[in-house]
Amino acid sequence: MAHTRVVEECPDVQDGYAELLADVSTTGRLLRRPELDALRELGEQAAESGRSLRELVAAHLAETRRTWGVLPGVARAASAADRARSGDAVLAAVEAAVTALGEGHERAQRLAVRQEEAERREFIDDLLYGRSDLGRLAERAERFGLHLARAHAVSVAAGEEPFADVHPLVRRIERELLGRFGERDVLLTTKEGQLVCVAASSERALLDAFAKVALEPGSGYACASRVAMGREHAGPGGVVRSYEEAIGALDMAAALGLDQPVLQAAELLVFPVLLRDRAAMADLVRTVLGPLTQARGGAEPLLATLQTCADAGYVNAEAARRLGVSVRTLSYRLDRIHTLTGYNVADSLHRYTLETAAMGARLLGWPGQQV
Secondary structure (H helix, E strand, O other): OOOEEEEEOOOOOOOHHHHHHHHHHHHHHOOOOHHHHHHHHHHHHHHHHOHHHHHHHHHHHHHHHHHHHHHHHHHOOHHHHHHHHHHHHHHHHHHHHHHHHHHHHHHHHHHHHHHHHHHHHHHEEEEHOOOOOOHHHHHHHHHOOHHHHHHHEEEEEOOOOOOOOOOHHHHHHHHHHHHHHOOOOOEEEEOEEEEEEEEEEOOHHHHHHHHHHHHOEEEOOOOOOEEOOOOOOOOOHHHHHHHHHHHHHHHHHHOOOOOOEEEHHHHOOOHHHHHHHHHHHHHHHHHHHHHHHHHOOOOOHHHHHHHHHHHHHOOOHHHHHOOOOOHHHHHHHHHHHHHHHHHOOOOHHHHHHHHHHHHHHHHHHOOOOOO
């Protein structure tokens, strides 16, 4: 029996299975490799056609029970001992047959899962990078629970360690979102070591829940350190835009040293504007802040003073506390900035110029990097 042929009357039972048991009951032999391969192939075919392993095994056990009383080695045994030996051989064959059926069924399922994962990963890459025809992309999206005709927003969570699809935090977030919101217009995945959540714009509570669980998943989980939320955009291309905004927000936060755990891309739009003309920004930094490099200790302490004063709303006592210096020392540094650059923080226009240049310096990595 080197190939598989399914019995028409009982499509879940291997053709010749009853004859096989009869032969085993008489000879006491083990199942041969071609017979086991045929059973494995039947298991694969059953899985591919949507039949469960339980149904397949049940059909073979029922056939075993039906034929048991007429098996030659059992029914015609000369003694109880011979009957027992024949029955044991048959049961061993049944065990081997069930195992082979299970192996084939599981093999087909693993192949199907790998194929599904490959298709899902390809779809995610096309969705987040916009590399596919938008109409075709919208059709594929419905298979994965997204309706791209609607407006969507994307949240991205980054952590100290990269996140993969099998990371425990991914499963933790999936359980939380499904438990609270059920099946919605949402896609949870990973990309380049970061967690990505795509949700319809109407599901703002879901995105908020994603951020909360990613940042505070509970004990035993490696948490994300920061979550960025892109703006809502309509259509298949809107997902790409929102994803790029979220990634850009994470990059901006790292460059600027922002400490907020949740970032809204809409609140950081000024920075892409500032960097749109990178050459002009570099010129501003060199012209306004370049003289600070002449200070004793370099430009960094004075640049940090400017940034801290701005964060503190130019309340000198608060700025001095954050810097860990006295108010007198802070005043000296501000005077030094005025002397070297010609810009005075007491003047509103000068203050805006200094703040803009300081932001540009942080974005460009100055003074550590030449601009």
